[in-house]
Amino acid sequence: MSDKRLTFVIVGVGIVSGIILSRLFFLQVTHAEYYRAKAERQHAVSILTTPRRGDIFFEDKEGRLVPAASTKRVYTLAGNPQQIEDVRSAYDTFVAYIPLEEDAFFPLAESMERTYASFMRGIDKDTAQRIPMSDMKGFWLEEEETRAYPSHTLGSHLLGFVGFDGDERVGQYGIERMYDSVLHGKGGSVVGERSAGGTLLSIGRDLFREKQDGRDIVLTIDPNIQSFAAGQITALEEMWHPKSVGVLVVDPQTGAILAMEASPSFDPNTYGDVEDYNVFINPFTESTFEMGSIFKPLTMSIGLDTRSITEKTTYFDAGSVRVRDATIGNYDGRGRGWQSMLDILDQSLNTGSVFIQQQIGERAFRDYIERLGLGRRTGIDLPNEVAGNIHNLETGGEVEYATASFGQGIALTPIGITSALSSIANGGTLVRPYIVDRVLSEDTVVEKTETDTRRRVFKEETTEMVSRMLVSVVDNTLANGVVYMPEYSIAAKTGTAQIANSSSLGYSDEFLHTFFGYAPAYDPEFLIFYFLERPVGVRYASQTLSEPFREMTDFIINYYQILPDR
Numbered sequence: 037m038s039d040k041r042l043t044f045v046i047v048g049v050g051i052v053s054g055i056i057l058s059r060l061f062f063l064q065v066t067h068a069e070y071y072r073a074k075a076e077r078q079h080a081v082s083i084l085t086t087p088r089r090g091d092i093f094f095e096d097k098e099g100r101l102v103p104a105a106s107t108k109r110v111y112t113l114a115g116n117p118q119q120i121e122d123v124r125s126a127y128d129t130f131v132a133y134i135p136l137e138e139d140a141f142f143p144l145a146e147s148m149e150r151t152y153a154s155f156m157r158g159i160d161k162d163t164a165q166r167i168p169m170s171d172m173k174g175f176w177l178e179e180e181e182t183r184a185y186p187s188h189t190l191g192s193h194l195l196g197f198v199g200f201d202g203d204e205r206v207g208q209y210g211i212e213r214m215y216d217s218v219l220h221g222k223g224g225s226v227v228g229e230r231s232a233g234g235t236l237l238s239i240g241r242d243l244f245r246e247k248q249d250g251r252d253i254v255l256t257i258d259p260n261i262q263s264f265a266a267g268q269i270t271a272l273e274e275m276w277h278p279k280s281v282g283v284l285v286v287d288p289q290t291g292a293i294l295a296m297e298a299s300p301s302f303d304p305n306t307y308g309d310v311e312d313y314n315v316f317i318n319p320f321t322e323s324t325f326e327m328g329s330i331f332k333p334l335t336m337s338i339g340l341d342t343r344s345i346t347e348k349t350t351y352f353d354a355g356s357v358r359v360r361d362a363t364i365g366n367y368d369g370r371g372r373g374w375q376s377m378l379d380i381l382d383q384s385l386n387t388g389s390v391f392i393q394q395q396i397g398e399r400a401f402r403d404y405i406e407r408l409g410l411g412r413r414t415g416i417d418l419p420n421e422v423a424g425n426i427h428n429l430e431t432g433g434e435v436e437y438a439t440a441s442f443g444q445g446i447a448l449t450p451i452g453i454t455s456a457l458s459s460i461a462n463g464g465t466l467v468r469p470y471i472v473d474r475v476l477s478e479d480t481v482v483e484k485t486e487t488d489t490r491r492r493v494f495k496e497e498t499t500e501m502v503s504r505m506l507v508s509v510v511d512n513t514l515a516n517g518v519v520y521m522p523e524y525s526i527a528a529k530t531g532t533a534q535i536a537n538s539s540s541l542g543y544s545d546e547f548l549h550t551f552f553g554y555a556p557a558y559d560p561e562f563l564i565f566y567f568l569e570r571p572v573g574v575r576y577a578s579q580t581l582s583e584p585f586r587e588m589t590d591f592i593i594n595y596y597q598i599l600p601d602r
Contacts, residue, residue: 087221089183090250092195092211094259095473097596102259103186105195105212105304111164112178113155117147119174126172133167134159158182185304190266191257193318194296194418194471197304209316211253211472214419218475221250252476256292256485261285264591265297268584273299276571276580282319283584284450284565285592288458288554290487291467293416294562296320321421324447325567328533328577329384330457330550331443333502335392336381337460338404341498344395350374351391359438364390367532381505381529382513386442393441401437402429405446407493408456409466415488416451416469424448443533454552454565460502461527461554461563464494500558503527507557515582519553519589523600526589527560528553530577535570546570549577551585555593556601562592 092105113130120126123145130136134156144153157180164177183198183205196210207216224247265283272281282298300315310316317323339345355371356363366386372379380388393401405411411426425447428436432445439445448456451469459466468488475483506527510519519528531550534543549568554560566581574580592598 086181087223087247088181088249089198089205089221090219090252090476092219093252093254094191094257094262095254096258096260101254104191104255104257104259106184106186107181108184109161109179110157110182111159111161112157112180113159113167113175114178115145115153115155115175117145117150117153117174120145121173126175129168129172130155133163183304187259188303188305189301190259191262191297192301192304193298193316193320194255194257194293195304196316196419197307199307209420210318210418211255214417215253215472215475219250219253222248224248251482254473254476256287256294256471256473257296258294260595261295261592262297264588265295268588269297269299272568272580272584276568276574278568278572279570280319280567281569282450282567283588284320284454285588286454286458286469286563286565288461288560288563289467291455291458291469292473293469293471296471318418318420319567320450321416321418322449324422324425324449325548325550325569326444326447326533326536327453327550328443328531328548329386330453330529330531330552331441332381332384332389333460333506333529334404334408334456335389335396335401335441336377336505337494337498337502338401339377339392339396340501341404341494342396342400344397344400345377345392347377347501349377349395351388353379353385353387355387357387357390357438359390359435360433362435362438364435364438378505378508382509384530389441390438393437398429398434398437401441402426404493405429405440407466407491408459409490410446410448410452410456414449414451414455414469417472417485421451422449424452443531450565450567453550454563457552457565458563459493460499461560462499463496464499465492466490503557506553510553515578518582519586521555521586521589523602524555524589524593524598525557525601526553526555527557528585530581532575532577547575549580551577551581553585553589555589556598558601561596561598564588564592 089107091103091107093101094104095101113134123142126145127136127138127141136156141155144155147153159177167177169175169177185195185197194210196208196212198205198212199208200206207213207219212219224245265285268283269281272278280298280300283295284293285295286293298319302310302315353372353375355369356365364386367384372383372385375385375388379385380392405426410424413421413423428445429440436445455466455469466489468490470485470488473485474481506529507525510526510528514528514530519526529552533548533550535546535548537544547570549571551566552564554563564585566584568577568580571580
């Protein structure tokens with residue numbers, strides 16, 4: 037090789053070496069951190085950790101917590117058909133423990149184009165532990181969480197259920213929805229390194245975010261009162277075949293809901309089997325009704341509170357009254373002559389309620405209705421609550437005010453009317469109803485619901501007068517003494533309201549029955565409200581709901597061991 041050629045080769049090698057060295061310097065020094073991070077990202081694996089959803093509890097009078105909704109571990113039998121050696125032997129082994137369908141199992145297990153197949157979901161922990169999985173090549177058990185409702189249909193409207201929004205489990209309806217963020221918790225994650233084959237090599241330099249499990253919720257619902265209400269609903273359905281029926285028990289002093297049960301209902305464990313989604317609607321908070329004569333004690337309270345009337349006021353009952361171009365009559369059309377204010381409640385006289393409302397005047401009457409919250413939501417901690425419809429009082433005239441005085445022409449939610457009636461029972465204040473007593477984090481109370489007194493509506497002496505009247509109704513006339521208890525003062529009133537036509541003006545020949553009462557009347561520990569929509573073969577609420585009210589009152593008095601008050 038000539039010296040000239042040798043020099044050329046040496047120079048060329050030097051140039052190439054310089055380029056390589058420059059590139060190495062660029063990669064290893066100048067941009068080393070960038071490429072190191074890029075390499076780590078390419079080999080990183082992120083493992084998400086799912087938080088445990090909090091439980092929901094009922095609580096009895098002794099403070100014992102009864103699970104209403106809980107999260108439990110279940111298992112899915114899965115496998116890789118390409119690794120299964122003996123399909124028949126595997127099936128014979130599994131079927132001794134779990135109810136596999138042969139026609140479904142074999143096509144899946146023999147699908148050689150698959151690398152994954154799910155054979156059965158929802159296997160409980162005890163069963164899963166008995167299956168000899170170590171002998172079952174190509175099969176494994178996958179752990180997952182599911183929501184369980186041990187009491188099935190009991191309290192289904194207030195509980196709701198957990199369903200899917202895409203791939204994410206979320207609360208739907210009831211407490212599950214209202215408190216979803218509290219129950220759900222926050223997920224965590226682990227970020228580690230992986231090999232080219234995907235094997236996790238190390239978690240020594242992990243980025244770790246700890247999960248936060250959901251918090252538990254304790255309801256104000258007493259499971260024993262709730263169960264008793266459910267039994268009553270079954271009996272009422274068997275006897276009267278209504279479209280719907282509901283029982284609500286509340287502490288009128290605090291607004292705490294002790295029972296809330298309705299039918300038609302559903303089982304949250306199998307919510308997917310429900311064909312009519314309207315069954316998920318909570319009728320206490322999402323439905324409105326014209327309540328009928330249980331509204332009369334409110335009209336009486338307004339009249340007394342404004343001093344438009346006194347206990348000694350009388351009026352002449354002709355059986356009907358002419359208001360503008362409308363004739364409004366008593367339920368039986370019969371006139372009774374001169375009547376007292378007590379007689380209006382005692383005999384449930386529509387003409388008497390109209391008389392009181394006319395003495396009050398439209399402006400003052402509407403002001404009290406608004407102060408009672410009847411045109412607004414109560415604020416109960418349940419989703420989708422609707423406001424009562426008092427539009428007739430905002431746009432109507434004398435006739436609309438007259439019919440509103442006995443609970444027709446204005447539509448209210450059961451929780452709304454119960455909240456208003458509680459103001460008579462508790463001495464005159466409007467309190468917000470609530471259903472969550474407290475929130476727990478690892479058995480520690482992190483949030484406690486306190487009584488929320490919205491405002492004073494009636495003077496205390498007003499509510500004492502009305503309570504005396506309602507006790508007299510029970511003691512002397514209501515349902516021929518069915519509700520009367522010699523050792524306890526019981527205040528109660530029935531309501532029978534015609535149901536408005538849905539497709540035309542006027543009213544149908546079908547009825548809504550309502551009943552409310554509280555005891556002991558002058559310092560009540562509970563208030564009970566019933567509704568019975570479209571019962572068959574019966575006209576008056578006193579015929580359908582008096583006996584259930586007496587039974588529930590008896591049960592609660594004995595359950596709480598309430599001392600006689602007379």
